Amino acid sequence: MHTVTLKLVTIIAEPVLEERLTRALHALGARGWTITACRGEGSRGMRVGEVPGDGIRIESVVSAPVADRILELAAREYFPHYAVIAWLTDVHVVRGDKYV
Amino acid sequence: MHTVTLKLVTIIAEPVLEERLTRALHALGARGWTITACRGEGSRGMRVGEVPGDGIRIESVVSAPVADRILELAAREYFPHYAVIAWLTDVHVVRGDKYV
Amino acid sequence: MHTVTLKLVTIIAEPVLEERLTRALHALGARGWTITACRGEGSRGMRVGEVPGDGIRIESVVSAPVADRILELAAREYFPHYAVIAWLTDVHVVRGDKYV
Numbered sequence: 001m002h003t004v005t006l007k008l009v010t011i012i013a014e015p016v017l018e019e020r021l022t023r024a025l026h027a028l029g030a031r032g033w034t035i036t037a038c039r040g041e042g043s044r045g046m047r048v049g050e051v052p053g054d055g056i057r058i059e060s061v062v063s064a065p066v067a068d069r070i071l072e073l074a075a076r077e078y079f080p081h082y083a084v085i086a087w088l089t090d091v092h093v094v095r096g097d098k099y100v
Numbered sequence: 101m102h103t104v105t106l107k108l109v110t111i112i113a114e115p116v117l118e119e120r121l122t123r124a125l126h127a128l129g130a131r132g133w134t135i136t137a138c139r140g141e142g143s144r145g146m147r148v149g150e151v152p153g154d155g156i157r158i159e160s161v162v163s164a165p166v167a168d169r170i171l172e173l174a175a176r177e178y179f180p181h182y183a184v185i186a187w188l189t190d191v192h193v194v195r196g197d198k199y200v
Numbered sequence: 201m202h203t204v205t206l207k208l209v210t211i212i213a214e215p216v217l218e219e220r221l222t223r224a225l226h227a228l229g230a231r232g233w234t235i236t237a238c239r240g241e242g243s244r245g246m247r248v249g250e251v252p253g254d255g256i257r258i259e260s261v262v263s264a265p266v267a268d269r270i271l272e273l274a275a276r277e278y279f280p281h282y283a284v285i286a287w288l289t290d291v292h293v294v295r296g297d298k299y300v
Contacts, residue, residue: 001171008187010291012234022141032142032185034112034157041222042232057234061187071201075294085232087208087261087291091110091187094175101271108287122241132242132285134212134257161287191210191287194275 004096007067008089011058011074012040014082018056024073025058029066031099034059040083061091063100104196107167108189111158111174112140117182118156124173125158129166131199134159140183161191163200204296207267208289211258211274212240214282218256224273225258229266231299234259240283261291263300 009030013021018035025033036057062070067088078084093099109130113121118135125133140155162170167188178184193199209230213221218235225233240255262270267288278284293299 001168001175003171003188006187008189026142030142032140034138034140034155036136036138036157036236038234038236040232040234042226042230055234057236061185068201071203071294075201079295085261085293087206087293088203089189089208089289089291091189093185093187094171095179101268101275103271103288106287108289126242130242132240134238134240134255136236136238136257161285189289191289193285193287194271195279 001094003092003094005090005092006061006096006099007064008091009060009062009067009070009086010089011084011086012038012055013058013078013084015054015056017078017082017084018058021058025060025070028069028073029100030060030062030070032060061093061099066100101194103192103194105190105192106161106196106199107164108191109160109162109167109170109186110189111184111186112138112155113158113178113184114182115154115156117178117184118158121158125160125170128169128173129200130160130162130170132160161193161199166200201294203292203294205290205292206261206296206299207264208291209260209262209267209270209286210289211284211286212238212255213258213278213284215254215256217278217282217284218258221258225260225270228269228273229300230260230262230270232260261293261299266300
């Protein structure tokens with residue numbers, strides 16, 4: 001099966017940020033996303049147990065340049081102020097043109 | 101720790117497809133799967149906002165040939181008709197023989 | 201965007217193991233984790249359909265040595281006794297120092 005390598009962006013954030021984050025994803029070039037409810041404990045720079053609570057997990061398959069722009073935005077506007085974490089994973093899809 | 105590289109297949113689909121998809125996964129060689137409830141917006145070929153709604157996220161760790169067969173099936177029978185997306189990720193497991 | 205490659209550990213387990221597993225993650229060096237409710241069918245060494253039921257999906261972004269210790273623990277203490285599966289994925293993060 002012929003596949004194309006793209007980036008899966010995963011963002012874990014407080015539910016209150018959902019609309020703002022998905023608007024940003026759209027503006028930066030994401031064609032869609034999936035949201036899953038989750039719970040988290042600990043995170044960037046905090047001690048485990050300090051910030052437990054409900055969260056959302058946002059996932060979006062995007063091109064490498066779009067992934068880069070999303071991480072840049074997260075680092076600049078979210079990491080300093082919110083308990084947001086984000087990571088990229090290489091994923092392989094068929095019909096890669098649908099995601100970009 | 102000695103690990104073996106396998107493929108994680110992730111499929112996002114409408115909940116109505118769950119039984120049909122998991123039967124297909126089994127028939128194609130998957131030994132098990134995990135299902136998580138999610139919500140999605142946008143997707144393959146659709147504009148963001150066009151098809152919001154509940155979804156399921158099906159994940160299964162399988163061998164590369166099984167992953168290939170699952171993607172082929174998805175591309176042939178699901179992508180043309182349903183708001184299904186699927187991707188493969190390389191994952192590392194211990195006791196890889198349990199998954200194949 | 202400058203990124204650092206770390207390991208995402210994903211563990212699927214019975215909900216009853218949550219506290220024990222997250223305590224172990226913490227003790228082995230994880231700085232935080234995310235928990236998502238899921239359902240599973242089949243798994244390590246079992247036939248599909250044999251052990252359906254509710255589960256939890258625990259995810260944690262950690263350094264490679266911590267990931268290795270977590271897999272070793274899982275293989276030694278959990279795989280022989282519980283329907284636990286676990287896998288590692290390479291992920292790319294900004295500000296990698298926050299996770300280690």
